[in-house]
Amino acid sequence: MVRILSAVFLTLALSAVPAKAADQPAWDKLLAEADGQTVYFNAWGGDETINGYIDWVGEQVQARFGITLQHVKLADTAEAVARVLAEKTAGRGEGGAIDLIWINGENFASMKQQDLLFGPFVQDLPNFAHVDVQGKPTTVLDFTVPTDGLEAPWGMAQFVFLYDSGTVPEPPRSIEDLLAWAKANPGRFTHPSPPDFIGSTFLKHLMLTYIDDPAVLQRPVEEVDFMEVTKGLWQALEDVRPSLWRKGETYPANGPGLHQLLDDGAVDFSMAFNPAEASAAIGAGTLPESVRTFIPEAGSIGNTHFVAIPFNAAHKAGAQVVADFLMSPEAQAKKQDPEGWGDGTVLDVAGLDPEDRALFDDLPRGIATLSPEELTPVLPEPHPSWMTRIEEEWLRRFSS
Amino acid sequence: MSGLELEQVSIAIDGKTLFRELDLTVAPGEVATIMGPSGSGKSSLLSLICGTLEPAFERGGIVRLNGRDIGRLPPERRRVGILFQDDLLFPHLSVGENLLFALPADVRPRAERRRRAETALAEAGLEGFADRDPASLSGGQRARVALMRTLLSAPHCLLLDEPFGKLDHDLRAKVRRFVFDHACDAGLPTLLVTHEAADADAAGGPVITLHDGG
């Protein structure tokens, strides 16, 4: 099933990217224009490790290109979308407050549909040539929506579960096992409340588990009988609900909130969209040493996160230079380093120059991080319309 | 013509006349007295002369000081000094600073200002009180400082709004004498508002009695 999906996926992906070599004189002109600009980078600010990485990027682009990078910390990426919309509402076609947004999934789909993005620009960035478009098709297909050069891939994310090996010696092998464990251990398991993306992604795993034909998830949700298709998902959730932490009457706000519960010993599982997050948290002293990660044997959802430029950005040149730097082997290697962030690279490492490749070869793997082999198979994201529907339905059933 | 002249002065509020067509001339060195019950408009008359009467009052007539119509001047340019029942020494300033506050800015240099303030204190029998907190003075001492402060501002006339009302019997006569003597020495036309006949007797000048509703 997964293999068929991947094939469908790849075909879509390849058709989405026009192959085109970067144009050197044009790029030099852009660099000159970018020099001295201040780029307002709107990015989720809830993780100190990531904030530290963005600080490092700021130092680098300042030194190399004379660009001042301002990290505008968001509690939710949708705030930035709201801002761009407000500017469009007020008729501001240029000089917008946001130059670069960390984005993917439904936020991207929404901005793309409302024509709020600048571009296509990605294929003109020199470092895009190194991106592993074939091996990592999600770098050009964001939740099945073609990126059309409107957003530059930044990192690979994959969903993992965290567990405390001190209290759970053997992790469950499947989602069904996990729910069975939760029923057997009341109050020791929960998930972040949708529409938080960790919570929503957990629901998607349930959906993949309890759906008859996962292929329908690649189509817009309007084309299927949603309630019929997702019946199994809701049944499973209703069954497990009384055994959840606080009997499912309340849920942690997001992934870090769930980590805190794990650290407090209030629950035994957590979730993350970054395989190296557990190791980083152990290093920072915010999770116990005994925490380890696992994914179900059927695999876990992986996606790519991107940076995009609003249609009215004031500093488009600077934003493009930063987006390009984020895809450079050096920045990508630093990001994959568990010390720096621990986020997977979007590049085709095997195809890099030997010296660039060496940057990646020596990277340590964290104590709680799975090997690339253990992190397979990677499952595709459903079409973004599914996200909206399951969030709505979850809110209707569990939050009213 | 020197002195304070009121010509056909009247005050009304909300259509109700407090008094009308009052004529009075106070010569330099003379103390005139206005008497009357509460609400007869005594204090309003003083406010009118000072230029601090609330805009809600309707007024008529002319006020002249040393021959000049001061009716349209702002209070700070009328050169009218006033003393109230409360001494109203500024509590945030020392005794000396209260006096220096009143001394015109053209008195210079600083040493001269200082000397003038100290002379005034000496005249009031309060040598060495310059750095004292006004709150630490007795009622009689405060009343004297208040007068010296007014005199230091070099007024052209002096208004007294029941200034002795809060002093006890013995002190009252003393302070009254002190004030009248200084006003007289300075050659100021002085207008006293009171409801004590003894004050009017001590003043020795003309007496006008206002009636309720004028």
Next chain:
Amino acid sequence: MRHGWLRFLPGLTLLLFLGPIAAGLIGTLLPAFGYLPALGGTHLSLEPWRALLAAPGLGKAIGLSLLTGISSTAIAFVLTVLLFASGHGTRAFNRAKRAMTPLLAVPHLAMAVGLAFLLSPSGWIVRLISPWLSGWQTPPDVALVQGPFGIALILGLVVKEMPFLLLMTFAALGQIRADDQIRMARSLGHGPVQAWLKVALPQVYPQIRLPIYAVLAFSLSVVDMAMVLGPTTPPTLAPLVLRWFNDPELTMRLQAAAGAMLQLLIVLAAIACWRAAEGVIGRLSRGWLIDGRRGGDGRIARLFGWSGLAVVVSLAGGSLAGLAIWSIAGRWRFPSALPDRFSVKTWMAQAGHLADPAWTTLAVGVAATALALLLVIGCLENESRQGRMPGLGALTLIYVPLLIPQIGFLFGVQVVLVWAGLDGGWIGLVWSHLLFVLPYVFLALADPYRALDPRYARIALLLGKRPLGVLLRVKLAMLLRPVLIAAAVGFAVSVAQFLPTQFVGAGRLTTLTTEALSLAAGGNRRVVGVFAILLAALPLLGFALAAAIPAWRFRHRRGMAIGAPG
């Protein structure tokens, strides 16, 4: 003309105020009825309201808002009344009053974060009794923080709003010369509680009505505190509406705008109901006022009042201490009552991130406060020069921003600012803070200013000083204490602003409050502790200065001591 430009100041002030609010309301009202051209909505419809009413969790969210908003206001008010009734004039009470000022200064968000640390199942209180007393090796599975009935949110609101009502009541009591009247009632044989309830309360209540409505409006529509302490599935209405404004599905903004209007209606309806209840209680109590019963020594009122105060003060103290400890905690797992080790690592690591928002917080706070002082003093000075002219009553419109929920008009304000090119800039940010700083500065300064004996100024004028000199060297010099207190209040209000900074700062200008809230989303207690401590420290510093400067300046002036007549 001797009154000069001052004459136009009240009008200008109101324009600066009501202009943006009216524009903001319209800018929210139109989308609520489907008009938002950027999203293709070009004709009016009821569709957003239909979507709103069908939104999952709406009924429960409204119920939660009403429950938390009304009960926290009622509890804060009843506690205030009990404390005054049983403690008026006692020394302990005056000491308690001084403890209130710092509570007032701490921004809502800092208090909320601290309370969450304190009250959560893995919080300090549970840690202190675990495992030796409770037997809990892991945190108990009970819901107080973010629990279904909003108990933690109610507690948080009471902790923040009771000090405000206490201080407002103190100020009002000074105006009615309550001490003499209560002494009279006591001499007629009334117990302390009955004397206060029958003599002081009926006179004080009209004076504190506006602050109570402000507390009610605030509690019904609070966002930052609710996001930290309140339930999440669903939250109260205001955070739910904010969530819709931020929804990636852009057409949700129409529904959000309708939700914002609904929030406004709820606040107005709640105020109207409260007003009606006042009337009913007032009528019902006429007989009780004159029934001649004297009451006892007020033991029960004292017990409840002071226990309430003790709970409020210890919750607040424990919250701030908890914040401080988390900010320097090394590894600290449940159920240890204290961290295994302490470290300044978090402070060192955050130093670079603190500088910018701390500077913005300070700069915006100082600018908004200075402007507010300038306008308020100008208006009050104009009033004192003109006399109480009819029409000046319009100035009470200054309180409008306190009675309208912020979420009801800030989206519209954002659109207006973007249109004017002022979003994300200092002017817009200072202006938006001014909307909320100015009413509080006015509230803090108007009474002392009006109470100043006008004869001081008259004397100074007659001593030949120009009006401006009199204003500066006599009036403001004598009012130094209330002016600085008003400034400290204004600054604290500015520091605490979350939504205006969020909507107007465009993310380019961030303050400690917005940073702390986005960090709170990440749940790293140490980092949040660092931001919240600094967030609390800035306004506390302001109040400390406001107390220290006049104390030093007037150390030799008995007439300027606190409580001196005049």
